[in-house]
Amino acid sequence: MELFGSSGIRGVANETVTPSFCLRVGMAVGTVVGGERVAVGRDTRATGGMFANAVVSGLQSVGCDVDRLGALPTPGVQLYAERESVPAVMITASHNPPEYNGIKLVGADGIELPVAELERIETALDEDGFARARWDETGDARSIEGVREAYVEEVVDAVDRDRIADADLTVALDPGHGAGALTSPKIFRELGCSVVTVNAQADSHFPGRDPEPVPENLGDLGRLVRAADADVGIAHDGDADRAIFFDERGEYIEGDATFAVLAAGVLDADATTVSAVTASQRLVDVADRANATLERTPVGSTQIISRVRDLESEGRSVPVAGEGNGGVLFPNYRLARDGAYTAARFLELLVDRPASEIVADVGDYHNVRTTVDYESDAEREALLATVARHAEASPGELDTTDGYRLDFGDAWVLARESGTEPVVRIYAEAREASRAHDLADDLETALEAALADA
Structure with missing residues (x-):
């Protein structure tokens, strides 16, 4: 499965992901899993409306009626798909930078399509195997109202609202201008929390921060927690299917x-x-x-x-x-x-402590994350070959489930090719920060040397 990667299709908008490509994806989805109706949603990216229009046209061209959901979090699209028993297409690049966009596919059960279905869709794309409808049998499209409100209600009803409300919590929220800006402030207020926000206006250019909720992008949230004396800080990625937290001191909590x-x-x-x-x-x-x-x-x-x-x-x-x-x-x-439901479950824990x-309670470990970019197939191959040699020469216990993970008992390090960006990702963890940095730095140095020679 090459096209859909580890979490859907991603690419730079209007370069690798284009309206014509999205049109064909819509045709393939409608042909393989569409049935009579398909829902289409998007996050807040500048190109989301354009790509949604293209997907809708593709679906209609193979005879599918389309429910247009507008901008909302991916889990809101999944809720609609489950309740209506219709497959769905979500236009999003999740945590990727603003210039990216992409596509996630959801089944009629509200769950991401399994690999076998994705492979069938890829085959239809490769072979232009589209079941085009006659001119008088093409699909219709309609806009659906109240989808955000239904999602808010679902999350609020799924947790112990009274218990959370009785704790009188203050939540500092950073939805990062993404789809969570349209729903999460209301969710946490409905749960009885006082809510203060930063980057909470849906904005297609993400002016306050990049969509990925990593420490270097979340300085404003830490400061807001401290300034508001909040009990917790909560951040989302671009489509709000993830939640990252800060503690009551304004310090980042590892995911x-x-x-x-x-x-x-x-x-x-x-x-x-x-x-x-x-x-x-x-x-x-x-x-x-x-x-x-x-x-x-x-x-x-x-x-x-x-x-x-x-x-x-x-x-x-x-x-x-x-x-x-x-x-x-x-x-x-x-x-x-x-992301919102995960955050609500975390709020339930804050009632007591x-x-x-x-x-x-879960130990003091230190994590290091870094990436090495590549620009060509030759550089990619050089990086992956270097990772393999590094792993073979290491005394660590090797796990090749995805990339090369080396476990040393007191620490581990992993290098793997990203499924969404042209990078090799390096992860390391240890009880001692210096140990984690050493493991990551050694591997990064080897990869940078390989790039220089490529």
Whole structure:
């Protein structure tokens, strides 16, 4: 599966992702999984409306009626798909920079399409295998009202609203000008919280910060937490299927730590949790304490969701899954990443203790994340060959589930090719910050040398 990568199609808008391409994707989706109706939503990116129009035209051309949902978070699109039993196309590039856009595909059950379906769609695209309708059998399109409101109500009703409201929490929120700006402020106010915001106006150019909720983009949120004496800071990515947190002191909480504390509340000896090969030792520790099982997959929500589906079909309990990037799933609620719901579950934990105390329970690990960019196939091949040689020469225990992960007992390091950008990503974790930096720096130095020679 080349086109859809680890989390859908992504690319620079009007260069690698174009209206003509989106038209063909719409035709392929309608041909393979469309049925009579398909929903189309988008995030707040400047090119979202243009690409949504192209997808709608493609769907209509193969005979599908289209429900246009407008701008809203990806989990809101998934809720609509599930309730209406229709597949959906979401126009989003999630956490990628403003110049990017892309496509995620959702089944009529509200869950991202499995790999097998995505491969069928890719085949239709490759072969121009579109079931074009006669001129008098093309589809119609209609705009759907109230979709955002339905999503807000769903999240609020799914958690203990009274308990959260009684705690009188103050939430500092940074939706980063993305789709979460249209729904999350209302969700947290409906939960009885006082809400202060930054970057909370939907804006297609993302003037306040880039969509990715990483520490270097979230300085304003940390300052807002401190200035407002808030109990927690919450940040979303561009389509609001992820949530990242700051504690009551205005300090960034590693996404791995948040995932671990949320998992700790629901795992038991009969349960399994699923995460990517990037899974933190924090999650390993939580699973071990609960006598639960941890399964690792390649990176990306598509891979994690597919594995959860397989496990549930075997009758196994999977109460929580996800990644340390803020993308957490609670399958008993919905098999979908949902930033606002994840944040609401975290608010339930804050009723009893402050955030800093909660995350202290999952250990003091240090993480390093970095990337090495490449510009050509030759550079890509040089980088991947260097990673392979580095892994083969290392004394660490090797895991090749996705890239090369080396486990040293006290620490681990992973290098893998991104599924959404022309970069090789490096991850490292250790109890000591210096150890994590050394592991990442050694690998980055080797890769930079390979680029110089490529």
